[in-house]
Amino acid sequence: MNQDNNENKLNIELGEEIAEGIYSNLAIISHSNSEFVIDFIKIMPGMPKAKVKSRILMTPEHAKRLLSALQDNINKYEANHGKVKDIEAQGIPLSFGGPTGEA
Structure with missing residues (x-):
């Protein structure tokens, strides 16, 4: 029985560069019949352009x-820290406001 437990374990390695993470304040999700594509983007206030910082592809x-995992974790977070505010309900504009400029 102990051997079965060892065979079912997965050793996951997290490199230093990936461990730092990438900040994202926008995700765009698209899909086909065989995959979902999630683009994570960082939008900066007053900037007319934003770059995709990471793209994740996965099966449906x-x-x-x-x-399901996100919903479970949000439920646990809200149980410990209170309800997460819905940004859309607050009417926060996507552009963040402020001056615009060109680079």
């Missing part, structure tokens, strides 16, 4: 698992 089954 994995996307559904991600949805």
Whole structure:
């Protein structure tokens, strides 16, 4: 029985560069019949352009698992820290306001 437990374990390695993470304040999700594509973007106030910082591709089954895992973690977070505010309900503009400029 102990051997079965060792065979079911997965050793996951997290490199230093990935461990730093990438900040994102916008995600755009698209899909086909065989995959979901999630583009993570960082929008800066007053900037007319934004770059995709990371793109994740996954099967519909994995996307559904991600949805479930996110919902479970949001529920746990809200149980400890209170309800997360819905940004859309607050009427916060996507552009963040402020001056615009060109680079």
